[in-house]
Amino acid sequence: MQWWCSAQGQPWDWTWRPYVGVWLLVALIAAGYVALRRRYPPTALDGGDGSHSAAYFVTGLILLWAALDWPLAALGASYLASAHVTQFLLAGVVAPGLMLLGIPAGAFGAIERRPTLHAFLGDLTHPVPAFLIFNVGMTVTHWPGVVDAAMATQMGAFALDMAWVLGGVIFWWPLLAPIPARPMFHPLLKIGYLALNGILIRPPFAMMLFSEYPIYSTYELAPPFPGTNPLHDQQLAGAIMKVVTAWIMGIAAWMVFMKWKRMEAVDDGGG
Amino acid sequence: MVLKRALIPIVLLVPLAACEPPGGSDEMANSPLRGSIVETGSERPRFTLSDTHGNPYSFEDETDGLLAFIFFGYTNCPDVCPIHMATLASSIERLDPADRGRVRVVFISTDPLRDTPDVLRRWLDSFDPGFVGLRGTVDEVNAVAESLLLPPAAVPVGAGDSYTVGHAASVLAVTPDGGTRVKYGFGTRQEDWATDLPLLLQWKAQAP
Numbered sequence: 001m002q003w004w005c006s007a008q009g010q011p012w013d014w015t016w017r018p019y020v021g022v023w024l025l026v027a028l029i030a031a032g033y034v035a036l037r038r039r040y041p042p043t044a045l046d047g048g049d050g051s052h053s054a055a056y057f058v059t060g061l062i063l064l065w066a067a068l069d070w071p072l073a074a075l076g077a078s079y080l081a082s083a084h085v086t087q088f089l090l091a092g093v094v095a096p097g098l099m100l101l102g103i104p105a106g107a108f109g110a111i112e113r114r115p116t117l118h119a120f121l122g123d124l125t126h127p128v129p130a131f132l133i134f135n136v137g138m139t140v141t142h143w144p145g146v147v148d149a150a151m152a153t154q155m156g157a158f159a160l161d162m163a164w165v166l167g168g169v170i171f172w173w174p175l176l177a178p179i180p181a182r183p184m185f186h187p188l189l190k191i192g193y194l195a196l197n198g199i200l201i202r203p204p205f206a207m208m209l210f211s212e213y214p215i216y217s218t219y220e221l222a223p224p225f226p227g228t229n230p231l232h233d234q235q236l237a238g239a240i241m242k243v244v245t246a247w248i249m250g251i252a253a254w255m256v257f258m259k260w261k262r263m264e265a266v267d268d269g270g271g
Numbered sequence: 272m273v274l275k276r277a278l279i280p281i282v283l284l285v286p287l288a289a290c291e292p293p294g295g296s297d298e299m300a301n302s303p304l305r306g307s308i309v310e311t312g313s314e315r316p317r318f319t320l321s322d323t324h325g326n327p328y329s330f331e332d333e334t335d336g337l338l339a340f341i342f343f344g345y346t347n348c349p350d351v352c353p354i355h356m357a358t359l360a361s362s363i364e365r366l367d368p369a370d371r372g373r374v375r376v377v378f379i380s381t382d383p384l385r386d387t388p389d390v391l392r393r394w395l396d397s398f399d400p401g402f403v404g405l406r407g408t409v410d411e412v413n414a415v416a417e418s419l420l421l422p423p424a425a426v427p428v429g430a431g432d433s434y435t436v437g438h439a440a441s442v443l444a445v446t447p448d449g450g451t452r453v454k455y456g457f458g459t460r461q462e463d464w465a466t467d468l469p470l471l472l473q474w475k476a477q478a479p
Contacts, residue, residue, distance in 0.1 A: 009350065010349070010350075011349040011350065212365075212465075213460070213461045213462040213465065214460070214461060217458070217460060220358065220460055220461065221354055221358075221457075221458060221460070222354075223349055223350045223353065223354065224353050224354070224357060229357065229361065230357075230461075231361065231461075
């Protein structure tokens with residue numbers, strides 16, 4: 001039995017497999033969130049009774065769980081590059097954003113009262129480092145040699161998954177977290193930040209789309225998955241990555257724009 | 272690594288060195304091939320088995336002047352056989368039609384009980400209808416394997432219908448002039464085949 005899902009080298013079947021490490025991680029995050037909600041009950045900043053923020057967090061956590069557990073994790077670890085990038089989009093892009101949206105405002109206030117942590121987060125999540133960390137991380141964690149080496153062991157697969165989640169949190173932080181306050185990060189810049197991430201084609205995804213041969217030995221030399229072949233699956237993976245990332249960034253940019261419009265309307269009404 | 276570890280129990284991985292003739296040559300040492308040259312200056316292998324139509328297939332006659340790949344395996348193989356056949360088929364498909372016509376893939380079944388001619392034909396057709404399937408008794412097939420310096424098949428006795436067969440995990444290429452044999456272990460990728468196929472098609476064994 002594996003504690004974290006890694007490449008198996010066995011023919012695929014639909015037999016369910018437990019990954020205890022994933023359950024433990026999800027349980028720990030859920031317990032941490034419950035404790036956070038108790039310590040920092042919803043305020044007006046959380047939009048009333050906080051049910052919206054809780055819904056965001058729970059949805060994010062469920063998506064994270066779905067990305068890391070059977071069957072998606074098993075398919076992504078051994079058989080299909082397309083499942084692997086779907087895992088990334090869920091665990092490294094969608095889930096971190098939703099979970100960050102679910103953090104009670106009071107919890108961010110607590111960070112503000114810890115100067116060292118506040119300064120560290122301020123530097124780490126400045127839009128420029130956040131952009132670089134996310135994109136370099138995305139490139140490195142999808143580089144063929146890295147994926148092939150990491151997916152071969154449970155510890156490697158775990159490290160890759162955690163790097164995705166962490167990269168996603170850093171990416172969304174300057175957009176969604178209220179601290180440190182960034183008055184200079186105007187909504188137009190936020191839209192630019194998102195648009196740039198939606199447009200960019202990172203090297204591994206260009207390789208997935210345009211390479212003549214399968215780039216990941218993990219998937220090329222895996223027992224065949226019915227109905228596909230490694231090259232077509234790899235091209236599908238590249239297309240999923242490009243199209244879905246662009247959609248996610250587009251939706252987020254539209255939400256930033258709508259929020260900006262609402263705030264402008266409030267400002268105009270108040271003035 | 273995990274993939275390879277998982278496969279070790281079901282294939283006979285005989286160290287390459289054990290199959291090579293002693294000494295070697297410059298051709299072996301300086302080869303631009305990604306596969307390993309295991310024999311040079313030899314003659315085209317001679318053996319006859321039955322094809323999937325039940326007709327005798329003389330390897331020497333049928334592949335004369337062609338680049339031939341020989342692989343010992345079985346259709347119920349969960350991993351090595353379908354992976355080798357799939358990567359080889361994808362790579363041959365990329366050759367231009369004239370070169371494609373100069374390549375033969377000869378799959379020799381190590382599981383004659385379950386690999387009936389029909390089963391073998393259907394399985395090979397799923398990769399490439401041009402692949403040749405050969406059958407014989409286990410003893411006949413093992414005699415061929417041993418003549419090619421490959422390990423014999425290990426077929427379990429009295430195991431019912433669900434069993435795995437130990438077999439060589441390498442594909443053996445025989446160059447068009449018949450003089451050079453090149454071995455490709457499990458893990459050979461499409462890019463490796465794409466590099467070596469044009470070289471193998473032009474290969475001429477150096478004079479000793």
